[in-house]
Amino acid sequence: MKKKDFDFNQVGKKMPYKVNDNFFEDVTSKILEQLEKEEKNKLRYVRPHRRHILYWSSSVAALIALVFLWQVIYHADKPNSFISENRTEKNVSQSQNILPILTDTQATAYRPSNAYIEDISVAYNPEPVSEITQAADSLIQNISDEELLLLAEMIGVNTYEYKN
Amino acid sequence: MSKEQQDPILEWILNPDTQAEGFESLIKTYREPLYWHIRRLVVSHEDAEDALQNTFMNVYRSIDTFRRDSSLRTWLYKIATNEALTILRNRKLEYTSYDNEACEQLIDRLYADNEIDGDNILLKFQEAILRLPPKQQLVFNLRYYDEMSYEEISQLTGTSVGSLKTGYHYAAEKIKKYMMDSQI
Numbered sequence: 001m002k003k004k005d006f007d008f009n010q011v012g013k014k015m016p017y018k019v020n021d022n023f024f025e026d027v028t029s030k031i032l033e034q035l036e037k038e039e040k041n042k043l044r045y046v047r048p049h050r051r052h053i054l055y056w057s058s059s060v061a062a063l064i065a066l067v068f069l070w071q072v073i074y075h076a077d078k079p080n081s082f083i084s085e086n087r088t089e090k091n092v093s094q095s096q097n098i099l100p101i102l103t104d105t106q107a108t109a110y111r112p113s114n115a116y117i118e119d120i121s122v123a124y125n126p127e128p129v130s131e132i133t134q135a136a137d138s139l140i141q142n143i144s145d146e147e148l149l150l151l152a153e154m155i156g157v158n159t160y161e162y163k164n
Numbered sequence: 165m166s167k168e169q170q171d172p173i174l175e176w177i178l179n180p181d182t183q184a185e186g187f188e189s190l191i192k193t194y195r196e197p198l199y200w201h202i203r204r205l206v207v208s209h210e211d212a213e214d215a216l217q218n219t220f221m222n223v224y225r226s227i228d229t230f231r232r233d234s235s236l237r238t239w240l241y242k243i244a245t246n247e248a249l250t251i252l253r254n255r256k257l258e259y260t261s262y263d264n265e266a267c268e269q270l271i272d273r274l275y276a277d278n279e280i281d282g283d284n285i286l287l288k289f290q291e292a293i294l295r296l297p298p299k300q301q302l303v304f305n306l307r308y309y310d311e312m313s314y315e316e317i318s319q320l321t322g323t324s325v326g327s328l329k330t331g332y333h334y335a336a337e338k339i340k341k342y343m344m345d346s347q348i
Binding site: 031 | 187192195204213217221224225274278285289308309343344
């Protein structure tokens with residue numbers, strides 16, 4: 001027996017699915033409520049990651065400024081930051097047999113040469129540093145050279161003075 | 165829905181002073197066609213409702229990114245289709261041409277959720293559509309029910325007009341054969 005050809009008009013656009021009479025009104029209300037909530041939240045919402053970046057960068061900047069300020073104040077009356085007065089005297093006394101004793105002016109302007117490598121190594125062996133300095137050091141390591149220079153300029157410190 | 169009727173809604177939404185009214189108008193205009201489009205893909209009423217709400221929320225969030233390289237209607241249907249497919253994916257009901265299990269689950273759901281009486285031919289017809297490969301299913305639904313042009317469907321799916329015409333033709337033939345074999 002030949003099968004009857006199927007005519008799409010038998011179905012048209014009807015579907016077997018049904019919904020409640022008020023469904024579309026209800027879903028519209030739900031959506032509009034959600035939109036209103038989202039709009040209100042948008043006004044007072046600060047993205048967490050932006051807030052995080054702001055706090056972090058402000059803290060780092062403040063800490064770096066404090067460290068540099070401390071450096072400036074602590075070493076303000078010392079011409080050579082990494083060599084104490086006692087060490088300078090010790091180095092001079094050790095060097096008496098090698099070079100003539102320097103005048104005050106000459107000592108101030110003096111830059112260590114190879115003859116004083118031992119003294120320099122003693123001078124550059126750091127004393128135990130405070131926890132604040134250690135924390136500041138680790139923070140300083142994490143910022144770029146450009147940022148460090150910018151901060152130093154702001155405080156008026158010449159960073160090149162302490163380079164080897 | 166003519167383009168002249170679409171554009172005013174978009175202009176309302178983009179104007180901050182009329183945005184709220186614009187969105188309400190958008191929802192009221194498109195809620196039914198989008199719901200039925202989604203329902204044909206996901207079968208379940210609850211899933212269709214979720215996908216519909218998500219669609220309008222996504223429209224709200226991304227309206228500023230709408231580039232107008234397609235009509236507003238096409239863009240809405242694209243979002244709605246993605247939401248429907250996301251729901252199917254989450255329920256592991258996304259049907260691929262090599263996975264019949266998802267297809268069978270959707271058909272079981274079709275018969276479980278809807279009454280079988282004088283509308284049996286309608287159920288059989290939906291079953292025939294659900295048995296189509298996903299792309300043919302989509303183009304058939306959009307062309308047959310939503311009367312979308314092939315150009316619009318091409319913008320929505322990223323498929324060429326030629327492929328879509330071929331796809332629709334094969335889909336219609338398969339449905340016809342399935343209905344004849346079922347002999348309702």
